[in-house]
Amino acid sequence: MIIDLRSDTVTKPDKEMLDVMLKAVVGDDVFREDITTINLEKRVAQMFGKDKALFFPSGTMANQAAIKLHTNPGDQIICDKQAHVYNYESGGLSFNSGVSCKLINGYRGMFTANQVKEAINPDAYYYSKTTLVEIENTANKAGGSCWDFNEIVKIKQVCNDTNLGLHLDGARLWNALVVKNETAHQYGEVFDTISLCFSKGLGCPVGSILVGDSKIMEEAIRIRKIFGGNMRQVGYLAAAASYALDNNISRLEEDHKKAKEIGAVLLNLPIVKTVNPIETNIVVFELNNDVDDTYFIKKLKAAGILIIAMGDRKLRMVTHLDYTNTMHEELVTILKKTSF
Numbered sequence: 572m573i574i575d576l577r578s579d580t581v582t583k584p585d586k587e588m589l590d591v592m593l594k595a596v597v598g599d600d601v602f603r604e605d606i607t608t609i610n611l612e613k614r615v616a617q618m619f620g621k622d623k624a625l626f627f628p629s630g631t632m633a634n635q636a637a638i639k640l641h642t643n644p645g646d647q648i649i650c651d652k653q654a655h656v657y658n659y660e661s662g663g664l665s666f667n668s669g670v671s672c673k674l675i676n677g678y679r680g681m682f683t684a685n686q687v688k689e690a691i692n693p694d695a696y697y698y699s700k701t702t703l704v705e706i707e708n709t710a711n712k713a714g715g716s717c718w719d720f721n722e723i724v725k726i727k728q729v730c731n732d733t734n735l736g737l738h739l740d741g742a743r744l745w746n747a748l749v750v751k752n753e754t755a756h757q758y759g760e761v762f763d764t765i766s767l768c769f770s771k772g773l774g775c776p777v778g779s780i781l782v783g784d785s786k787i788m789e790e791a792i793r794i795r796k797i798f799g800g801n802m803r804q805v806g807y808l809a810a811a812a813s814y815a816l817d818n819n820i821s822r823l824e825e826d827h828k829k830a831k832e833i834g835a836v837l838l839n840l841p842i843v844k845t846v847n848p849i850e851t852n853i854v855v856f857e858l859n860n861d862v863d864d865t866y867f868i869k870k871l872k873a874a875g876i877l878i879i880a881m882g883d884r885k886l887r888m889v890t891h892l893d894y895t896n897t898m899h900e901e902l903v904t905i906l907k908k909t910s911f
């Protein structure tokens with residue numbers, strides 16, 4: 572048995588999801604004739620109380636399109652130093668949009684309205700123009716941390732006062748909604764644009780979506796085309812996403828519970844130095860200084876457990892739909908009995 576905890580993206584569609592995909596009514600989405608995709612877009616827009624949504628092949632492309640929609644070349648965006656858009660999108664924001672980042676030294680991937688205020692460039696011609704604030708919820712690199720919604724509202728106020736756009740990288744927003752008992756609608760009220768992934772906790776093989784109001788979304792489909800993200804009979808994927816919205820959101824609680832249990836076991840291992848606070852499905856931890864990370868990862872691999880290194884000596888385990896109760900029991904047993 573292989574226990575793959577490298578990411579929540581390693582899931583494969585189950586029979587029910589595949590059945591729904593097989594039965595999807597599809598058309599050429601470039602002609603906007605794929606009814607399943609159009610219905611998914613309408614549904615997600617409605618969930619968030621926004622005018623429009625557009626299906627994307629990846630979360631990266633949805634984020635990159637959002638940044639493009641909000642900025643002009645030479646602009647600067649504000650985000651946390653651990654942000655996915657800054658660290659893990661191959662420098663796309665400078666390549667695609669010609670923008671730079673003012674990085675905030677946040678706490679667990681999150682920052683305050685005051686920090687945003689301080690990060691805005693003065694209105695002088697020799698500074699780049701600050702045009703966008705980007706928030707990530709849950710914050711991946713920090714270990715799936717969830718924002719305090721009140722702070723987001725305060726940041727929105729700053730954005731309104733200073734005429735900045737506000738984008739949410741909500742690749743794992745579903746996890747935050749479940750944990751915090753929040754609604755998609757309240758996020759829709761605050762953010763101009765939100766990207767969401769179906770291919771992580773929700774268990775779809777492919778797919779992300781960008782939501783926003785008509786004005787900003789008007790050009791989204793053109794930008795997606797420029798990025799090469801137009802698709803044809805994409806309804807097969809949209810059907811999976813729709814199925815996931817119906818069936819795979821509330822069960823995220825199970826992933827969170829398992830992640831917390833893993834964290835508790837890790838904390839008891841003598842070789843583990845720290846475990847980041849666990850709020851959702853991501854466990855980020857660090858080994859004692861005298862322990863070699865690669866040795867630890869190899870040893871786990873030999874026992875059939877796959878995990879990844881995150882840099883800065885941090886290691887990561889992510890629970891997901893295909894991480895079963897049996898695997899969970901097995902993992903706990905192996906962690907407890909192995910001498911590292």
Ligand SMILES: *Cc1c(COP(=O)(O)O)cnc(C)c1O
Pocket residue numbers: 629630631632634655656707709710711740742743768770779
């Ligand atoms: C995974 C992820 C994305 C998008 O990744 P893709 O692999 O392109 O779908 C964006 N932001 C965060 C925080 C992520 O974890």
